[in-house]
Amino acid sequence: xxxxxxxxRMSEHPTQTERDAFExxxxxxxxxxxxxxxxxxxxxxxxxxxxxxxAMYERGELHHGRTQIDGANTRIFHILENxxxxxxxxxxxPIVPYIRALLNENPHFHASDAYLEVEPTPDRGPGWHIDxxxxxxxxxxxxxxxxxxxxxxxxxxxxxxxxxxxxxxxGSHRANEDxxxxxxxxxxxxxxxxxxxxxxxxxxxxxxxxxxxxxxFTREGGRRIMLYYAYEHPWMLANDEHFSYSRTxxxxxSTERRAYFHGCVFEKA
Numbered sequence: 434x435x436x437x438x439x440x441x442r443m444s445e446h447p448t449q450t451e452r453d454a455f456e457x458x459x460x461x462x463x464x465x466x467x468x469x470x471x472x473x474x475x476x477x478x479x480x481x482x483x484x485x486x487x488a489m490y491e492r493g494e495l496h497h498g499r500t501q502i503d504g505a506n507t508r509i510f511h512i513l514e515n516x517x518x519x520x521x522x523x524x525x526x527p528i529v530p531y532i533r534a535l536l537n538e539n540p541h542f543h544a545s546d547a548y549l550e551v552e553p554t555p556d557r558g559p560g561w562h563i564d565x566x567x568x569x570x571x572x573x574x575x576x577x578x579x580x581x582x583x584x585x586x587x588x589x590x591x592x593x594x595x596x597x598x599x600x601x602x603x604g605s606h607r608a609n610e611d612x613x614x615x616x617x618x619x620x621x622x623x624x625x626x627x628x629x630x631x632x633x634x635x636x637x638x639x640x641x642x643x644x645x646x647x648x649x650f651t652r653e654g655g656r657r658i659m660l661y662y663a664y665e666h667p668w669m670l671a672n673d674e675h676f677s678y679s680r681t682x683x684x685x686x687s688t689e690r691r692a693y694f695h696g697c698v699f700e701k702a
Contacts, residue, residue: 459606459643466636476588482515506550511677536582542693543663550657561617564641575609581641589658596655599629600648606640
């Protein structure tokens with residue numbers, strides 16, 4: 434299946450209401466960010482890539498990026514070179530206006546990873562955290578600035594809870610102290626957290642200082658298929674993902690897409 438990214442209609446977003454919501458809550462839900470055909474195509478390509486990555490990992494073969502396997506569940510990092518469709522999503526037209534308005538007019542692409550989880554993990558606890566280098570930019574307190582914008586693309590339907598849904602705490606990007614350990618001990622001890630229950634094709638974007646975790650996965654038949662893309666300011670070049678890709682990958686990018694890397698092409702050692 435071939436999907437035209439350029440055919441997606443641009444919209445007048447973010448609205449002032451959306452800007453206010455992001456400023457207040459630290460996150461924003463954008464429904465229908467991906468068409469149903471595009472979400473299905475991304476899922477198909479991701480399943481193929483994960484099958485390849487798992488086989489290489491299990492054979493002990495060297496491959497770019499990182500692969501984590503937990504039974505039937507898989508997480509892969511540095512996905513852009515695995516299939517052209519993932520590089521095309523870097524500047525997905527409906528999302529670019531949000532990145533430019535909420536973060537920086539000239540954003541730098543930071544990182545990518547993906548999840549395909551189909552096996553419940555009832556014994557797995559939370560991993561509450563904030564994003565960013567140097568332990569979540571904690572050294573910049575008070576008021577950790579907005580340095581990184583994370584985009585979560587939901588490829589599977591997650592309108593039902595408890596299938597590894599994104600769990601986050603609205604407004605926590607404004608906190609100047611970490612939650613106490615007893616609050617971070619379980620999923621339900623962070624009492625002001627919300628579990629994001631959305632349909633396939635939805636994008637959720639959030640501030641680096643928002644406290645979040647993968648939620649509980651206890652639902653039989655649940656599916657968590659997600660892509661995570663992260664962006665930062667153009668003067669921030671602090672992620673080893675860029676060392677993972679070949680010069681050929683960068684050379685194949687369009688001029689417009691290459692601008693998201695600000696001329697940073699790294700030779701492998």
